[in-house]
Amino acid sequence: MSENGADREQWGSRFGFIMAAAGSAIGLGNIWRFPYLAGMNGGGAFVVIYLLLVLSIGVAVMLAEMAIGRSAGLNAVGAFKKLKGGAWPLVGWMGVIAGFLILSFYGVVAGWTIAYMIKSFTPGFLEAAAAGKAGDLFGAFVSNPGQVVAYQALFMFATIWIVYRGIGGGIEKYCKLMMPALFIILLILIARAVTLDGAGKGLEFYLKPDFSKVTGGTVLAALGQGFFSLSLGMGCMITYGSYLSKKEVLPSAAITVVSLDTSAAFLSGLAIFPAVFAFGMEPASGPGLTFITLPSVFAKMPMGAVFSFLFFLLLFFAAITSSISLLEVCVAYFKDELGWSRAKASWVLGLVIFVLGVPSALSLGGHFPKIAGKDFLDAVDFFSSNVLLPLGGIFISLFAGWVWLDSARKEVTNQGSHSFALEVAWIWVCRVVAPLAIAWIFVKGLKW
Secondary structure (H helix, E strand, C coil): CCCCCCCCCCCCCHHHHHHHHHHHHCCHHHHHHHHHHHHHCCEHHHHHHHHHHHHHHHHHHHHHHHHHHHHHCCCHHHHHHHHCCCCCHHHHHHHHHHHHHHHHHHHHHHHHHHHHHHHHCCCCHHHHHHHHHHHHHHHHHHCCHHHHHHHHHHHHHHHHHHHHCCHHHHHHHHHHHHHHHHHHHHHHHHHHHHCCCCHHHHHHHHHCECHHHCCHHHHHHHHHHHHHHCCCCCCHHHHHHCCCCCCCCHHHHHHHHHHHHHHHHHHHHHHHHHHHHHCCCCCCCCCHHHHHHHHHHHHCCCCHHHHHHHHHHHHHHHHHHHHHHHHHHHHHHHHHHHCCCHHHHHHHHHHHHHHHHHHHHHHCCCCCCCECCECHHHHHHHHHHHHHHHHHHHHHHHHHHHHCHHHHHHHHCCCCCCCCCCHHHHHHHHHHHHHHHHHHHHHHHCCC
16 A cells, blocks of 8 residues: 655646646536526526635635645545544545546546537538537437447547556646646637627626526525536545645645636636627527537637637546546555556556446437436436535535544644634534535435
């Protein structure tokens, strides 16, 4: 078993860690899910509530995970085993299992981003989307098992390759390239969207809060989106934290990562809503906003193929920087606890996850039996997102706030060498606020 010694891989720089952690947090949920949830929940009002919840509960749980990981210098299971033992390693196990399951279907959806990058320049594709056939095109694509599995395999190969290359030469190196590129592409797309005729209506919808539309469901959606989009409860930040230098100031790192994650989500709305309104599309069109509504929007833009390609490249960057963190959670466990080499763990686990994802790829076209009325992909998503992640988040918060409190205080203040003005507030969010809020997500989310 690997211990927290000099031989453990470490981030090469603070910037590298921030980019990798932000990459883990910024995923399809920010670029794809956040805008359509805002669209379905009254635009600006949802954004305001989301920001408040993320900057309180989100930062607190992320800081707890980083502290646990850095203190132990081990994977999610090994960290709990080293710091407390007993039944606590089960919390880490939930993270490892969640990583396996989420990446299995995440790789399928992420594969679509590669397909749509290529389709952006495929003759006739955008013309058909402009003619109102984007839904038919998407349906035909996901119903073609050979295509969907091929793009899933391509995406998983890229994920495995980066993780196989290690922390410094793989994850950090590629995140330092892809995360700045992601924000540059977002800004290009925003510049194009806000200069379209009729974009003002989209900006008003997105930026002007209408609190009359706020319900308990709005708050729940904002809380759930904030929690899941930050990669909390699945051991990613524990694992990434385990490669951190003892000199890193954790509170500022957590706030920076959350701020970048929130910025990406907010900016994606600025890129999407002005364009959607400019062409008279429906802002509350749900998950179909990305793969059905937006191709129709791009098709009507000057240089639409270029902007379509850039948007799906943006989605690809968001997806792969998250997927490598999910695979790293699993790889770190097998390295630390079973003594596997990074190469063996990366390729073997990556292949197993790919095979596990094939039923999800097949299920969307009706080529795989349903589970309790849900497609296989939706069923796996439901179990991991609505059961494993909330439970992991609740127990991580309780662990930091009650069980491991004295050591947690020392870890977040670097053994007292750095003051943390919000320490008392952080402790009580971990002790009471976060567990209750996440328990609410858990109970409400269990409606199968």
